Amino acid sequence: MRIINRKPSRRLGAFLAMLPFAGLLIAYAVASHYRRLDNPADKLLPSLSDIADAFLRMATQADKRTGDILLWSDTFDSLWRLGTGMGLATLLAVCVGVAIGFIPHIRSGLAPFVAALSLIPPITVLPILFIMFGLGELSKIMLIVVGTAPVMIRSVAQAVMDIPTEMMIKAQTLGASTWQMLTRVVLPQILPALITAIRLGLVPAWIFLISAEAIASTSGLGYRIFLVRRYLAMDVILPYVVWITLLALILDKLLLIFSRRAFPWHHLGGERL
Amino acid sequence: MRIINRKPSRRLGAFLAMLPFAGLLIAYAVASHYRRLDNPADKLLPSLSDIADAFLRMATQADKRTGDILLWSDTFDSLWRLGTGMGLATLLAVCVGVAIGFIPHIRSGLAPFVAALSLIPPITVLPILFIMFGLGELSKIMLIVVGTAPVMIRSVAQAVMDIPTEMMIKAQTLGASTWQMLTRVVLPQILPALITAIRLGLVPAWIFLISAEAIASTSGLGYRIFLVRRYLAMDVILPYVVWITLLALILDKLLLIFSRRAFPWHHLGGERL
Amino acid sequence: MTGVPKISVRDLTMRYGDTLVLERISIDVPEGAFCTLVGASGCGKSTFLRLLLSQERPSGGVIEMDGAPLPEEPTPDRGIVFQKYSVLPHLSVEDNLILAAEFERAPVTGRLFAGARRDARQDVAEILERIGLAPARKRYPAQLSGGMQQRLAIAQALLKRPTVLLLDEPFGALDPGIRIDMHEILQELWREMSMTVFMVTHDIQEAFKLGTRLLVFDKVRHDPHAPEAYGATITYDIPLDRNQKPQPPASLEELAGAASKPEKSLGGHPA
Amino acid sequence: MTGVPKISVRDLTMRYGDTLVLERISIDVPEGAFCTLVGASGCGKSTFLRLLLSQERPSGGVIEMDGAPLPEEPTPDRGIVFQKYSVLPHLSVEDNLILAAEFERAPVTGRLFAGARRDARQDVAEILERIGLAPARKRYPAQLSGGMQQRLAIAQALLKRPTVLLLDEPFGALDPGIRIDMHEILQELWREMSMTVFMVTHDIQEAFKLGTRLLVFDKVRHDPHAPEAYGATITYDIPLDRNQKPQPPASLEELAGAASKPEKSLGGHPA
């Protein structure tokens, strides 16, 4: 039987999924081992046990200065910023995106502008953002918003435009007002696309969060990485990176599960990655 | 007639499209005017004519030190890096993405790994990239690859999985070998999705390019922006940002036009943003 | 029934870009008529329905309803069943059916709650039984077979009791038993509400059984080098007298032939 | 024709998760038979075809072809026409038809060039005429009407001259004239190549006209509280003698009824 027609069993699938992770870990351990043969104090690729120690320290011991357990306070601060930023971006995406997708005049007016905005690399206008929004929490949140909202707006607008015309027509023949079409036909149907847009938007959002925290902050996961980077403390950086990735993964899966629960009709079709 | 059933004429559409751009320009001119009332030498929001001067200078006068016309040499270097990086990322996306989408065993093995990879903010692992790829052109290109490839791989894999099973079955009943299915059914059908993935990938690619050029470089658009940021030369930064946005816009449109030409069958459906 | 026809079409022309789809169609349809539309695939029957629904504006000519120009956009007095995408995928079978009531009774929220919702559901229980979807009332459209989806779409379109009903091959995906049931329901409602019906079908037998008038769409002129140059029009307009039906099969086959040949005459030879 | 049946199905059961779709189907089909499959929508006819094609593996029971277990995956000796998605959207009409030849003659590139390509196109010119798509040979499927697409799909499936041909409502979207032409082409090829055909249709008339054997799918047991608990099986297996056709319409209607009632008997009352 062709390989494309064969499906691995559950167990084999789980085993295969683990392989690349295990491979990466082993490759790291070997590389680290050989670097430390040369220079036992090598900071670039510390041993796995050093990393575990550092992580444990960050995760359990209170910082002398602030009395906080750094990992948790950093995580909390970063997630708060990420959540607020993505919340705002989502709100914008729904309002502006639906308007663009639903109303041809607004589409003509705003679509090119949003397209242009989405192509501006936000880090180039950082100084302007900082001046406009100050250096407090607001500017970090705004960097996330500015970085993710235009693309999310476009996805939502596209989702609205992808609703078959037939359905809009049908709603009109059922006596719906424009407002009712919005609330009963358009919004419910784009919600799954919105969740997808949020999931896709979270990838750059993390990057912007970390960039913002590296520039002006006194807490957060990105700040910590930035702070210890000048000493090349990879034993702190690496577990932080893994931790960030894990958080991102969990957020992503939670959104997916939410979407499955809330919009079962959307997930009746083909397989999703 | 409802606003949603009315379409603006071509002329009105073009006018509406210009409005937000004009608004932005006017808002800038006014803000700049008032700031310069306070401090005529204000660097943050230079006058439009100062910006035009600076741009003209960058675009026409040879630099005293290097003898190059900076705008063009920067543009050339950046586009070269961007092109190479995206080329590599595209190659990876096609090879790995198609393998993941097409072959269930590879999907089981690699999909979770790629999903995890796509969530790592690449700027946090810069030191490791440096060690692996040095500090020259390669590491800049690799930052782009690492930043864009995982998401592109996922899009391509999803595109492969979105091909209706019926078509795979049909190809098999027409006597196609697995290889022929790959070259005649799968690859041609995902090419439009690949172009879309490239277009979407270019947005973060620009960001990574600029970040990479900020790290260790002697030329490039991002280099120039970060260099002159040291003395808040917004009269150079702003036209560079507009120029980058314009380049990004042109690249995007070229890809779209290419896709329309090369894959007319893909563009027969509904309206696209 | 006044002297004014329900639908009056004069010199209707429709083109998409360079493609002329319909040309010079003129027809008067009195209230209560049941027009069945047949014609080769791709000749513009669906386009004609879209025009009657105001989903698109004609390139030329006028359509009048009750003597007044057609409203510029779809209205509840003209119901529609499309070939596909006719039901809302995010609503269960039951919720698809109470939607019209929700639009009417809750102008702001567009949604009924608690008791009002229960009442609305009660109201559609009978319809659900009638179209055989009662056991599937909680399912989403994607969980239904094509046939079941289409039955739901028909029920949904009839809910607002439109005065003009437009049907685009509504029974194409139904199996014969259900199809005959649906014919009955449809005819019952048509008589009850004196609806004016336009139905596109590929089944000539069905066209004869249900219609009071048969409209055959066809191109009258052809240019082999530019198949897009000419559009279709109504080539036959046959009143079907209820009492004389069914028509002799010979002429039936001939009509079917007329309706389907044009595309082949562009260069093919008879099979 | 040896004593071994072309297709032999024994105790076939298929379930998706908790839903039992087909149960205990056993049937022997000799070479050259033309089986028409009818049954209520959603009862599992398409599933049965997918099993015959090895697109899915049965949950229980065996299917044999020529006395040997069915290959584990689709093979060129079994052709298929689906309800939709049957043609490749990125190839023009012509290229869709030469694809099989390209697969055969160019194992590595899967693509013919220059002269070889011209020859292959020449080879399909006649088929293009026959299905009335000659003027549309350069168009992409999305530029064709549903009917034209389906004609293309049928032509494509017949190209490899399969010994078993599976058709899932292939004529559902065709207008009557073309449908009759396609019937002729199909029957011609069927006789010529002694293909064994399984065709799902909703048109009982068509089932009687084309088939040598009519298979009616239906559920024999029902649990009103758990409609998923029982699956369909073949309730009637009627040999259709060529010379006695057509069958008297009375029994025809009855069969149609049998095929379509189950879903309503879950709680509905007759309309």
Add this chain to the structure above:
Amino acid sequence: ASAEKKESFKVCWSIYVGWMPWGYLSDSGIMKKWADKYGITVDIVQINDYVESINQYTAGEYDGCSMTNMDALSIPAGGGVDTTALIVGDYSNGNDAIILKDKSDLKDIAGQNVNLVELSVSHYLLARALESVGLAEKDLTVVNTSDADMIAAYKTDDVTAVVTWNPLVSEILAEPNANKVFDSAGIPGEIIDIMMVNTETLADNPDFGKALVGAWYEVMGLMAAGDEAALTAMAEASGTDLAGYKAQLDSTEMFYTPAEAVKFTESAELPKTMEFVATFLFDHGILGEGAPSPEFVGVAFPDGSVYGDKGNVKLRFDATYMQMAADGAL
């Protein structure tokens, strides 16, 4: 900004050996104590990105900012913001260094790629060092490299020469193949770390200046006395430990007493230093395209003398407030 009397002020600082007291000042409540004394409030804000902190100050978001003499001249003063050096905190005495990989003579730098933060004090240090051995910048290639990535960069084979500052210098020197070939001890007093404040704000609100200076020298007193708690807090805030921080302090010439600072500010060396700096900036086009000469921006000194354009004085060295501290008049 047309200044006026106001009661709340914001100053910003970024992480650097000589500026860590600002963080401690705010965390320990010393700043609040002094601000209360003058009936004002002073917010001390840490900004991780040094250039961003200066940009923010220049844009008018902050009333004061810690920066070097060179950046003060190029960014705020060059950008038309009249700026006063309120507290001259220290000068780099080895904190900035040129490091070669596997080579030990400064002359070997010719022809190499040199990684440094372009247009920063590192660049200036390099220019001054090259002068001392008769080389010029065109004899080598400068590669702009972000300070955050300097250590990782040094570990790659591509990088053979770097110019940077502490704590990066000590990190890099820990590598066996790293040789320091020149450091700021070779140009003492030229790289000065200063708390710069807006001249108009200061003029309208002398209490602001007094509070800052008072608080600063209280902490200086603690540091001079070797207060372990204070030093440890600063060390940790900069991401290292006490020993590491002390090592960095060793190559920094801190002015622990106001008298030292006043003396330095009033010395005759300072105008010469500023001339070097202005020339360097002018040569690199940093003073703006409109600048006809290095003297385009005027710099005023405590004795009233001015370097450069007297009609365009934008940077002022003023020892008044430090003198008050020295006199115990706060």
